[in-house]
Structures are given as C-alpha cells and as structure tokens.
Amino acid sequence: MSEFLQQLLNGLSLGAIYALIALGYTMVYGVLRFINFAHSDVFMVGAFLGYYLGKLVPEHTIWGGLAVLAVSMIGCAILGMTIERLAYRPLRSAPTLNVLITAIGVSLLLEYTGQVFFGAAPRNFPSIFPVRNFSFGSVIVTSNQLIVIAVSVVLMIVLQLIVYRTKIGTAMRAVSLNPKAAALMGVNNDVVISFTFGLGSALAAAGGILYALNYPSIDPLMGVMPGLKAFVAAILGGIGNIPGAALGGLILGTVETFVSGSQWSTYKDAIAFAILIIIMLFRPAGLLGKFTVEKV
C-alpha cells in the first residue's frame, strides 16, 4: 500500500510538470491551430535560465528559488513572444504545414544555439530551494516534490483565473472559437496570440525549473522527451482544451511512474505512445475534447 502511495506521489509530481508544458501546446493550438514544436525548447531555456540565475542567489532559500522561478518565467515569456513575432506571425495566412515546418526549424535552432552557448555536456542544476525529506510511515515526500505540486497547483489556478475571469482570457477563448468574429468585436488577434505565447512559455519555464529540481542534469536536448510526452498529454486530454491538458499530463506522469517501477520499466516511454494510440482509437478528440471536423 505504501509502495503504491509512494509511486502515486512520484507520478503526480512528474505529471504536474507534463501538465505545465502541455498547457502551452494546447493554448497555442487553441488560438492558432498548429503545434508549436519549439515549445519543448522553451522549456529547456527555462531550465538554463534557472541554472544561471541560481548562481546569483544563495542556495537553499525559498525566496531565492521563487525569484529564480519568476525571472525565468518572465524571460521565457519574452522568448516565446519573440518567436511568435519573428517566426510565426509572418506566416499567418500560410498553410498550416508551412508553419509546422517553421516550428521544427525554430526548435532545432534553439537546440543547437543552446549547444553553442551552454555546451553539449550536461550540467548540474543547483538546489535553489531548501532540500528536506519528510517521511510518513514508509512514504517519503521530498521537499522538491512538494514544491513541484504546490507551484503547479498555484500556476494552474492562476491560469484558470486568467482564462475565465479576465478580459484578455475571454478574448483568448473568443479567438480560439472564431478569430474573425473576435476581430469584429474589436479584438486585435495579434495581441491575444502574443499573450497566449507569453503565458504558455512562462508555464514551460516553470516546468523546466521544476523538472530540473528533480532530474538535476540539464543539457540543450533535455526538452525533447518531456516535450514529446507533454504533447501526448495535450492530445490525450483533447488538444485545445485547457483542463484536458492538465488531466492528460497527470495521467501520463502517473502511468509512466508506475510502469517505471514495474518489470516493464524498459518500455516506459513506449507506453506513453501506446496510451495515446489506444485513446485516439476510442476517443479521437481526446478525453475532454469535443469532436469537431477540422476546417481546412
């Protein structure tokens, strides 16, 4: 039983990170109907920003950790908005395929620019937050897991409030339902799209730092696998659906953790994709998605 609880806890904290990344994929899909493949590299840049900023604050402090987190989130928000402005906006009326190929190009650009600046060798992420273990019976909860869960819960609540309670959030939903009608209401779609990239990228940065706290070896290609998993999570939940992305992330993280702890651990990555295929067969629109025919 305690073994199960331990794995569940580990799974949920991994899943929370996937969820943070998945939200960015799903929000951008919502407003632009394309998958931003460079998103996983923004996650990586978030971790590296955390790495460098972490050297500027004393280790093992809550305020230092939160400051690093906040500044990386702002940095990545700016990065995401810049990518959108320079790479995607000029292609606004181009076919989706062109935009997808551009996204792959931006992704490679970030990965290899990362190798030039950061070097290809893995680096050790500093422990910016205090580190302690709490044991409940035989279940061990690390402070990093608590931080992951607390930060993700807070960010998801904030995101929910932005999307459902603010003017720009309502505009985001309106643009994703019908960009032309939104424009007729006086919404500048470019501003909303830019804001969406900023928001998604900030969450990816938070994901990058939280991931690095638990898997402290970071390198410029570190985003590839978690990014792919988060992408699967977003599809699993129903692409374009915000609660779906969060749910998909949690499911994927939990399943992956349980598989890792079993005799099939070698197949843990394959399982993620097997789940995707199975869900897509039975619910093509994802768990919370509504099936709509893609307008071409």
Added chain:
Amino acid sequence: MLRITDLSVSYGAISALDGISFAIEQGAIVTLIGGNGAGKTTTLRTISGLLRPKAGRIEFLGEDITKLRPHQIVARGLCHVPEGRMIFSNLTVDENLAMGAYLQSDDELIARNRDYVFSIFPRLKERIRQMAGTLSGGEQQMLAIGRALMGNPKFLMLDEPSLGIAPRLISTIFEKIVEINQQHGITILLVEQNANLALEVSRTAYVLETGHIVMQGESKQLRTDPQLKATYLGG
C-alpha cells in the same frame, strides 16, 4: 457617413465586386438587396476590414478606412453583425455581450448598453448564464445584434438577420432593428435576400447583382418597380 467609391474585391481570380459605389447618410436605414452570390456579404466584410479590396476606397465619417484592420474599424463605431451570426458558442450569453463591449472602458456606459440590450431582447436576460451555442437560431440572432450594440456603434451593418429564423421571430427582430435606428439614432445598413421585408423597413435601397449595383432609389418606389417585383419580390 459612409462612402464607398469604385470598390472591387476578388477571391483569387474570382471577382466578387466590380467597382461598386454608394453613400449612406447619417440616421438612415439603407438596404442592400440581391440574390444569392450577388456580393452582399463580400461588401460588408470588406467594409469591416475582414477582406482587403483590390481597388477602391471606403470612407467613414470623412476618414479613409480602406486600409485599417477590423479592430481599428470597430473602434471608430462601425459594427458588423456577420452572416451566420458567428456568436461564440462556448461562451455564455453574458460573456458574448462582454466581448461586444471589448473596446469600451466606461463601466457606466457598458451597464447602460446592457440594460438597453435586455430591454429590447428580454429573452437574452433570461438566458444570461447559458452557453450561447444552446440558444435557438432566433435567440442567437438577438445575441449577435445585442453583442454589436454593446460596442456602442454609430453605424451598424446587419448581414441577413432573417436567415434561418422562425418567421414569428423575424418580425420581432425587424421591429427591433427599426427601434434601434429610431431611438438610438444608429445608422443601419441592412443586407437581405428577403427583399419585401427589407424594402418595408428601409428608406433607400441598392440592388446588387453579380458584383454590380443595378438599381437604386427610394425603397417605397422600388417596392412597386415592375422589374424588381418580377425578380426579387415574387411577382
């Protein structure tokens, strides 16, 4: 108030409007009638900035708005209720109205406009928390008009408000259109295939046929025009 000069619009190689010109005076209800595919929707979409004209000029209140983007045009008080209503189906009625007031910052004015919308369309008030997609066609049209009124327009363009609506509701909606014009002094450009109805409520009319204006004049006179009668008014 609105002046269109030699406006031409095409979709790729297909020409939809071929040098049309017309002008609309402040305070009037003007109608643009014509059969399916005549270019009515294209005209409205070009005025509101959703389409770029190939040639020609659009002036609103003396300003050249031909090259402005839709949100800049809305900001000048020119609102467009599009064909097919285009309400935000997964937003509540209330949120749809809030979107209509997107550019308004005066809370008092927003509240007054909301009260006005509810006074002309009381059904919307009853359904305020309902998802807009669950409304009936007529209610969705009311919402689309109400949403545009939330933008505090000086000039309102309506694209086939009678389309796909129960006949009982059509007359209600047309009464409200006249009321909006008379009580609020909002100038209205009404696009319709239902020419009888449109000529009844409007002062002047333009008849569009395959991208050309083929007839224009007082609605009263056009209603008795033999040629128009034969083509659009069912004999």
